[in-house]
Every structure is written in C-alpha cells, then in structure tokens.
Amino acid sequence: MSARPAAIATLLDLPKPYLLFLGDTREPGYAKTAFGLRDWAPELCIGEFALTEDTVSTGLKRLSPAAAYAQGARAVVIGVANYGGVILPSWLDSLVEALASGLDIISGMHSPLSSVPALREAADRHGRRLIDVRKPPASIPVATGARRTGRRLLTVGTDCALGKKYTALSLTREFAARGVDAEFRATGQTGILIAGRGIPMDAVVADFEAGAAELLSPDAAADHWDIIEGQGSLFHPAFAAVSLGLLHGSQPDIVVVCHQPGRTTMSGLPDYPVPSLEDTIDMTLRLGRRTNPSIRCAGISLNTAHLDEAERRQAFDIAERSLGLPAADPMRPGAALDALVDSCLRAN
Template identity: 40%
Template sequence: MASSTNTPIGGSRIVILTEGKTDPLTAKTANVMLRCRGEDVVAVLDSTQKGKTAQELLGVGGDTPIVGSLDEVEKPDTLLIGVATAGGKIPAEWRALCLDAVKRGMSIVSGMHQFLSDDAEIVAAAAEAGVTIHDVRKNNEKDVATRLDLTDDCFRVLTIGQDCSVGKMLSALEISRGLERKGVDSKFVATGQTGIMVEGDGLPIDCVVSDFVNGACEKLVRQNLSREVMIVEGQATITHPRFSAVSLGLLHGTNPHAMIYVYEAGRETMRGMDYLPLPSHKSVIDAYEHMAAFGNPAKVIAIAMNSRKLSDAEAEAERERMRAEFGLPIADPIRHGTDELTDAILAAKNARS
C-alpha cells in the first residue's frame, strides 16, 4: 500500500455490502477494498450470491465468502457500502440492512452521495450502540483556487482516463507502491471515496461544491508538497457529458507536471451512457494536454491499460498496438506490474531537475 501516516477507514472485521450488485464495475469499491485491504475484510454481503466467493464474482478476494446475512459472520465490526450507484443513492432496501448493522454494534462506512448521518433513526441507533457513521464524501470545503505556493519540489502526476471506472484509482495506488519499491518517497493522493477508505486521507472531490473543487485540489497538493512524488487519483474524464466538471477542476486544481492515461481495453461506449461511443484515445489525450497547458504544460508520459477482459495473448497484442500508435510506455499495473510506468515518471521528473 502506498505509504501513509493515516489510519485506513473502517475496522479489522469489515463486511462489504454489495446486495444484488456484486460485479466488478458496480462494486468497484468492494473490488479495491478486497485487493488493497483484503486482510480486513471478512465477508461480502449479497443474499443473491450466497455461497460463492469474492474471487468468483469480482476476480479478487480469494475465498472471502459471499454471505446472505450478518448472522453468518463472526464478530463483524464494520459494514462498508461497496458499490458506486448512479447519483450515489443508497438503494431504499439497504437502509434496513444498515440499521440492523448499527443495532448489532457495527460502525458504518459509506462513500455514497446520500448521507446516512442525515438519517435521524440511524443516527440515534448509532449513538445508543456507541458506533460511528462515516460518510466519506461529506465535506465542508469552501476555498477557491489561488495558484499560490504550489512549489515544484514535489513532482505531481495525475491519472486521467478515457472514461469513468477504467482503473484510474487502482493505477495510481499501484504506481505509488511501485515508486516506493524503487526507494522513492511517493504519496498516493486520494480524491474519491474508495481511495480515502484505503489511504485514510484525501478529499471527495466529486462531492465538493463546484466553485471550490479547484481549491480543494490545491489543498491536497499543499498538504503533500514535502513528498518527492505525489500520484493523484483522477476522477471520470473531461470528455464525459455527465462528469466533466469535476475532472477539469481536478486537472486545474492539482496543476500536474505529468499525466498517466488510463483506459479499459475492449470498452466502446460511455459508462452509464451506452448509447454514446467513446472518443478516441488521441482526442482525449489531446484535450487533456490542451487544458493542462493553461497551467503546467503537462504531457501524457505513459499509458496504464486495464486488460481485465483480455487473455494474456490479447493483452500483449493490445499493448504492442498502443505502443506503436503513441510511442509511450504502456502496461497493465496488475497484469504486467508498474516498472514501465514508474520509470517513465522518474525520467520525466529527472528531466525537470
């Protein structure tokens, strides 16, 4: 895990709630928690998939069981909502599950836009049980950007994407770990709910009032300027009709020195808007580099490929095709490791020195 002096959110016996939604895209929070904090996860709660394992459904998590009820779990201490739904709404039927967990003495961790800490009954039950409700996206950011005091001592890298849910956060985590293995003082900077749950700090940029997004991003940068390198988790993409605002605010607020482009091989349409074709890789990269030039003239220096849908042979063919098209280092951080990506970062950093 990327180094942090902070404590990851949630206890050491976490049950992840994915009821009826246990698939790699919808349950992306569950997927990353199992990959990065698997030692703290004791079960996944989905009564529609009871008896299976996390590995079978999510491709990660080994034999972590899928259970149908909290009765099946010994001494759970946290219920963590492990999905990302449209608009961040908590399914109505999950409220009873959350209330039951609180009454059992479990804390709740939620990364949704709908805040459980605004539910009077759940709050009262939590107070009686002596447990906490942690709405990870809740914030009170009120600062605008200034572009002041953003020194170049810490080399800033932002992961950007062709679409939502392509692996920007996981790539940032793995790249930061890879840099640490090379002896670099690297910091993974979380900007979304799942990254915050793993790292223990960060800001939920997509839940900040729009005027203050850039300022919140600058705040994250200033908090980490003592590090040698920071790898900032990207959000959505500036070409997505729904979420482009937060993506552009993140780009201008962090003012990166370099960018890593992330995409999922085989995806053809916009996440959540399947009637819209994805723009070409070149057009997205060109758009990001054009908009970045209003601050640091950051370039895409490497490509992180999500090849989960491909066989080994197909992944290698795709890797070579993209290398030929863009002339950049390219690797799937999970399948291939991060050496090509981290070497590109260190080369770009040294070129600035």
C-alpha cells in the same frame, strides 16, 4: 466584518482500522467494496462482520463488533452495495450493536446514514459518528493557482470507469517497491475508503473544485510523489467539469492516460465516441499547462482484461508505436509495467 466562522478545511479523515460489514449478502458482485479493501488496504482491515453463515466472505477473520473493537478496530465499513444504495432493515440491529461497541459507521452508499432514524439515535446515544464518504469536507477554499512543492502524478482517462483508480493504486505500489516516497490520493468513495482519507471530487461545488484538488495534494518534500486518482474525462459531456477542476488544482507533473481498447462509445452515452488517445493527451497537456507548464504524459495504462494475450500484445504495440510512449496494463506486472514506471520516474 464577515460573519462566517474561520473553519479550516481538511480532507475527510476516516477512523481506522476497519471491520468490514458484509450484511447478509450472498452475491460476491455486491461485495466489491469489501474485496477492494482487503486487496488494497489489508493493513486497515481487522476482520469481517457477517450476519449469516452463507454470507460471502473476504477470507478475513469473522469478528463481532466487540471483538473487533478489542483488536483495535475503530469503524465498521459498509462493504456491500445493493440496487437502491440503501441500508437494509435486516442490517439495523447489527449496525446499532457496532455503534454500541464503540465503532463509528462509514458508508459510501447513496442515501446518507443519518437518514436512518435508528442509526441516528444510536449514534447520538453512544457518542459515535456516522460518516458518509460521499460528503465533501466543509469550508473548501477557492483555488489560488499557486505552485506547490513535491511531485504529482494524475491518472486521466478517455472515459469514465476504465481503471483510473486501479492505475493510481498500482503505480503507488510500484513506486513504493522502488523505494520512492509515494502516496495514493483518493478522489472517489472507494478510493477514500482504501486510503482512509481523501475528497469525493464529484460531490464538491463547482466553484471549489480546483480548490479541493489543491487541498488534496498539499506542499510536500521535493522527492515525494502524490499519485492522484483521476475522475471522469475531459471529453465526457456530463462530467468534464470534475475532470478539469481536478486537473487544474492537481498541477500534475505527469499524467498517465487510461484507456480500454475496443471501447467505442462513452459510458452511458452511445452517441458519443470515445476520444482517441492522441486527442486525450493533447487536450490534457494543453489545459494542464495552465497550472503546471512542465506537465508531460508519461505513458498509457490499458485495461486489457477482456483481451487474449495476442490481442493484448497488439494493443500495447499500437499505442507505443503511434504515441512513442510506454503502454502497460497495471493488472499485469512485468516488463511493460516496469517501462511505464521508468517513464514516470525520469526527470521532467
């Protein structure tokens, strides 16, 4: 009797491989998305598309949209950002050319691609898609809480923006290097571009947050690992709802807690202290037990880019001694990272 269509929800699934659009950007800091894709998804990157000679470069082949299409590319990805998060007028002719060449356009920018009339019209004319990776898929179901097969790791954090995505990507790579069947599961814009699919968890309606996380890491083979990119922090006064829905719906067997030694207050909130690793582990396990009673913390991922070698060694020691868990910086392969991966892979 319901009048709703019975749409089946799926992840965002992007057309690929990509041509990386760099516009006329001269500042490498504004091209982080392109560099991230080159580093983490080289198999998805056919080449780069720059508008001027002095545009930044990823080092990939410079190709026209038509040449990229001929070499297999199926989408152009906006690989640069600017302050307003908007498509610049100076980019329009080239993006229309990409659509005419058979490429879809993918963007993680703030303003939707379809808000630009010239792109909307060209996409209609050429039968191409404008894909905003900030927009979640339609028809996400309410979570069921039913246990799923396969194994899951979720990266969680004492705060936002301190390495949860990077840690998940690194662990996926390390698992794979040991012959473990592992897949990175993306929950944010950059992660979705790298994985070629995923769900932007912060843009999901709250009632469906845990349901989206269930959709993201479905039933799998018993020895398969989904390595899920965490979001926010259970202790963040603005974003904890995202973190809890993701934790409940992911039903992780293990969590790796990400932390930046020396950060004392939450990003953007100088009145809120960063919680301790102990409190973060305790709260995560208590809440996570609701949907996976055997959840455990496998170790700590420390973002130590700002520390020298002695300080780094000390940060690892403090974490390991006080928590009895391995600590490593995934940016620095070596014995510490091996020990963290060992801990992840031992049976629960």
